[in-house]
Amino acid sequence: MNVVLEQIFQVGFLAAIIRIATPLAFATLGEMFSERAGVLNLGIEGIMLLSAMTGFTATSLSGSLWLGVLAAVVTGALMGAVHALFTVALGLSQHVCGIGVTLFSSGLAYFLYRLIFGQQSVPPSIKSFETLPIPVLSDIPVLGPAVFNQFSLVYMAMAAVPLAALVLYRTPWGLSVRMVGENPRAADSAGVSVIATRFQAVILGGALMGLAGAFLSMVQFNAFTFGLVSGRGWVAIALVVFGRWDPWRSAGAALLFAFVDALQLRMQASGLGHIPYEAFLMLPFIFTIVAMAVMSRNAVAPSALLKPFRREER
Amino acid sequence: MPTPDPLIEMRGITKSFGAVKANEAVDLSVAPGEILGLLGENGAGKTTLMNVLFGAYAPDAGEILVQGRPVTINSSADALAAGIGMVHQHFHLAPRLSVLENLLIGIPGKSGRIDRAGGLARLNEIGRQHGLTLDPDLPVSALSVGEQQRLEIVKALFRGARLLILDEPTAVLAPTEVDGLFSALRSMAAQGLGIIFISHKLNEVRALTHRCVVLRHGRVAGRVDAPASTTSSEMARLMCGHEIVPPARGPSTPGAAMLTLAGISTSRHSGMALRDVSLSVRAGEILGIAGVSGNGQRALAEVISGVRVPHAGQMTIAGKIVSRFSPREVQALGLGRIPEDRMTTGLVTNLPLADSMVLPRIGTDAFSRNGLLRPDAIRAFAEAQIKAYDIRCPGPMTRAGALSGGNLQKALLARELAFDPKVLIVSQPTRGLDIGAARFIHEKFLDMRARGCGIVVIGEDLEELLMLCDRIAVMYEGRIVGTLDSADATIAQLGLMMTGAEGTG
Numbered sequence: 001m002n003v004v005l006e007q008i009f010q011v012g013f014l015a016a017i018i019r020i021a022t023p024l025a026f027a028t029l030g031e032m033f034s035e036r037a038g039v040l041n042l043g044i045e046g047i048m049l050l051s052a053m054t055g056f057t058a059t060s061l062s063g064s065l066w067l068g069v070l071a072a073v074v075t076g077a078l079m080g081a082v083h084a085l086f087t088v089a090l091g092l093s094q095h096v097c098g099i100g101v102t103l104f105s106s107g108l109a110y111f112l113y114r115l116i117f118g119q120q121s122v123p124p125s126i127k128s129f130e131t132l133p134i135p136v137l138s139d140i141p142v143l144g145p146a147v148f149n150q151f152s153l154v155y156m157a158m159a160a161v162p163l164a165a166l167v168l169y170r171t172p173w174g175l176s177v178r179m180v181g182e183n184p185r186a187a188d189s190a191g192v193s194v195i196a197t198r199f200q201a202v203i204l205g206g207a208l209m210g211l212a213g214a215f216l217s218m219v220q221f222n223a224f225t226f227g228l229v230s231g232r233g234w235v236a237i238a239l240v241v242f243g244r245w246d247p248w249r250s251a252g253a254a255l256l257f258a259f260v261d262a263l264q265l266r267m268q269a270s271g272l273g274h275i276p277y278e279a280f281l282m283l284p285f286i287f288t289i290v291a292m293a294v295m296s297r298n299a300v301a302p303s304a305l306l307k308p309f310r311r312e313e314r
Numbered sequence: 315m316p317t318p319d320p321l322i323e324m325r326g327i328t329k330s331f332g333a334v335k336a337n338e339a340v341d342l343s344v345a346p347g348e349i350l351g352l353l354g355e356n357g358a359g360k361t362t363l364m365n366v367l368f369g370a371y372a373p374d375a376g377e378i379l380v381q382g383r384p385v386t387i388n389s390s391a392d393a394l395a396a397g398i399g400m401v402h403q404h405f406h407l408a409p410r411l412s413v414l415e416n417l418l419i420g421i422p423g424k425s426g427r428i429d430r431a432g433g434l435a436r437l438n439e440i441g442r443q444h445g446l447t448l449d450p451d452l453p454v455s456a457l458s459v460g461e462q463q464r465l466e467i468v469k470a471l472f473r474g475a476r477l478l479i480l481d482e483p484t485a486v487l488a489p490t491e492v493d494g495l496f497s498a499l500r501s502m503a504a505q506g507l508g509i510i511f512i513s514h515k516l517n518e519v520r521a522l523t524h525r526c527v528v529l530r531h532g533r534v535a536g537r538v539d540a541p542a543s544t545t546s547s548e549m550a551r552l553m554c555g556h557e558i559v560p561p562a563r564g565p566s567t568p569g570a571a572m573l574t575l576a577g578i579s580t581s582r583h584s585g586m587a588l589r590d591v592s593l594s595v596r597a598g599e600i601l602g603i604a605g606v607s608g609n610g611q612r613a614l615a616e617v618i619s620g621v622r623v624p625h626a627g628q629m630t631i632a633g634k635i636v637s638r639f640s641p642r643e644v645q646a647l648g649l650g651r652i653p654e655d656r657m658t659t660g661l662v663t664n665l666p667l668a669d670s671m672v673l674p675r676i677g678t679d680a681f682s683r684n685g686l687l688r689p690d691a692i693r694a695f696a697e698a699q700i701k702a703y704d705i706r707c708p709g710p711m712t713r714a715g716a717l718s719g720g721n722l723q724k725a726l727l728a729r730e731l732a733f734d735p736k737v738l739i740v741s742q743p744t745r746g747l748d749i750g751a752a753r754f755i756h757e758k759f760l761d762m763r764a765r766g767c768g769i770v771v772i773g774e775d776l777e778e779l780l781m782l783c784d785r786i787a788v789m790y791e792g793r794i795v796g797t798l799d800s801a802d803a804t805i806a807q808l809g810l811m812m813t814g815a816e817g818t819g
Contacts, residue, residue: 170427170428171423171426171427171428172418172420172421172422172423172428174428175411175415175418175419175428176419176420178408178411178415179408179411179415179416179419182408182409182410182411183406183407183408183409185406186405186406186407186408186416186419187419187420188389188390188406189368189390189400189402189406190390190394190406190419190420190469190473191389191390191391191394191395191420191473192391192419192420193391300410303408303409303410311370
């Protein structure tokens with residue numbers, strides 16, 4: 001057992017948690033902004049996949065990693081705009097449109113990928129980002145190499161959390177987002193455009209989901225595969241509830257999930273007994289379900305979540 | 315009024331919804347320092363007119379002038395910019411955000427951040443000027459209804475409103491809160507603000523306003539220049555188009571006991587429990603239950619309706635002992651009920667009106683057979699009731715939630731009375747209804763009384779109870795502290811008993 005524990009708690013383990021948490025943090029923050037404005041975005045799973053594809057492709061074709069990141073962000077924002085068009089401007093069912101966006105984006109991603117790269121025996125890959133050690137901080141023992149010797153996208157995720165909290169709680173726009181998610185009529189009568197605010201929040205959310213996708217194909221795997229996202233989008237939706245629609249708590253939830261995920265990876269590697277590895281794979285999801293069941297009892301969703309806003313309707 | 319120059323002027327406003335003309339050629343103006351009453355029955359077009367002024371609806375014709383200059387108001391943002399603030403009947407507040415956050419929504423920040431210090435200063439200033447104080451950091455959900463309304467008023471002033479529209483502001487307030495609201499409004503008018511006060515309560519309009527405009531069927535039915543010296547019945551005539559005479563309760567000869575409660579007590583499950591409550595209502599008698607709300611009235615209504623099971627005591631309906639306390643059992647024994655909250659326990663707002671009208675009896679042969687609904691019978695029943703009770707709606711398949719309060723109350727009444735109940739229990743029968751609708755409901759109760767039904771009316775409006783009931787029982791902390799014959803009872807005496815003083819009856 002000691003050997004197992006030793007294997008688990010080391011620099012590599014901490015670094016793995018951070019790496020696993022990064023796309024989840026982006027995705028969770030993205031979903032949180034959207035839901036705070038009153039729009040559930042079930043398109044997240046597909047948006048992440050499509051963004052991962054466009055990011056990978058742009059880099060693969062241009063050789064520039066940052067161009068790839070930009071392509072992924074733009075893709076996410078665009079798909080966010082599509083979701084907003086249906087759910088905010090036209091006021092259609094957020095569930096149905098979200099699932100539609102996921103199915104459409106996934107299909108489009110596979111289709112375009114095949115169109116551009118064809119069928120190859122060895123899937124194409126790109127040269128990923130290099131880690132970027134932060135001077136001084138990366139010399140701290142254990143914590144330094146794990147946290148401060150990371151990829152720039154990881155640092156962006158770390159910065160995104162306080163930034164999201166600042167925007168949401170301290171800026172007039174953030175207040176508008178919270179207001180249109182709680183009582184759109186109140187925002188409207190105060191002269192705030194509910195439609196514009198919701199559009200902005202869903203598009204910002206989509207852009208963050210795009211970053212999550214970019215991280216998966218351009219940092220974590222250096223390639224685009226069909227099972228790339230494998231439920232991380234759905235997990236993010238659960239993490240938003242778990243994090244009670246708060247940036248800090250949501251990021252904390254992402255870290256906790258990443259911890260369990262990293263743990264199960266180590267347990268697989270350690271070859272604990274003769275347990276099939278699939279059992280370990282289930283762990284983070286069992287954790288999510290249990291955590292949700294416990295935490296979501298007191299979680300209160302934004303009051304206007306799922307409710308379209310039409311001014312002349314009373 | 316002091317200044318002849320109007321703050322705001324509406325000329326020839328017309329607004330239709332489909333074939334219905336909600337407003338037709340309405341003229342209206344408010345001077346600085348003036349409180350204008352806007353009177354009218356439900357559906358007379360008051361709210362539509364104000365929504366036009368506040369930019370929620372675009373008028374089909376007519377113009378709006380602010381201080382003599384024509385303006386176009388297409389959104390609430392335009393209205394706010396023109397100095398018009400509105401306190402809606404249903405508050406536009408986000409319950410989970412703080413008082414200050416609700417105030418600062420839509421206000422540009424300082425260097426990209428919310429300007430908290432500036433907001434606090436402004437809030438304090440408004441508080442000092444008009445005596446409207448609020449704790450800035452409390453979440454709105456922690457405020458009382460009166461405080462939420464105060465926040466709505468502060469919100470309008472915060473945005474620099476010079477004209478304040480209040481849509482039936484007193485409907486949600488307790489009498490003491492009404493006094494506070496009126497003094498704040500008078501203070502605002504004294505400082506040069508214009509106020510439009512929408513109401514259908516004549517005594518309030520007479521007490522508060524300087525002038526009033528009466529709407530009927532979307533048109534101006536009359537203008538009253540001195541409301542304080544105009545009689546209520548004169549104004550009621552303008553509102554309704556005909557005289558309103560309160561129905562006279564003739565003598566009745568009560569028969570056998572239709573409903574008796576003996577020593578009923580309930581556990582303190584939610585709200586005030588009942589403690590040893592005994593009462594009886596005879597055929598052809600109306601018993602009023604008075605009391606400050608929250609003194610066990612809800613538990614009483616629930617026990618009688620079979621929703622709540624008492625842990626002690628006995629109840630009989632039409633001479634038969636209620637053994638199991640279920641809604642179905644008491645209904646089978648001849649009980650009809652009209653619950654306190656039309657929208658939640660009364661009917662299903664998202665279903666067609668017809669469905670709600672048959673809901674309590676959906677399992678009877680009249681509406682279903684062999685486990686299948688009989689849609690034709692349901693529809694026919696609803697259509698007959700809509701006709702008999704003059705329920706204004708496009709038809710039986712209209713979504714129930716789309717009806718006005720008065721029409722919903724008529725629908726609920728129709729569904730119970732259609733089955734000739736031996737006992738009728740009603741809570742707050744005319745809350746939120748206008749004179750005409752309330753009058754209709756009262757007449758129906760008196761009809762039922764004449765036909766030998768025993769009726770229990772739970773209410774807070776003592777004038778209404780005195781007018782309607784033969785006897786009035788007063789509840790306090792889950793007990794009945796006394797029962798008076800309404801012939802000898804006075805409001806003062808009942809008011810005293812409502813505070814817990816033992817009655818003499």
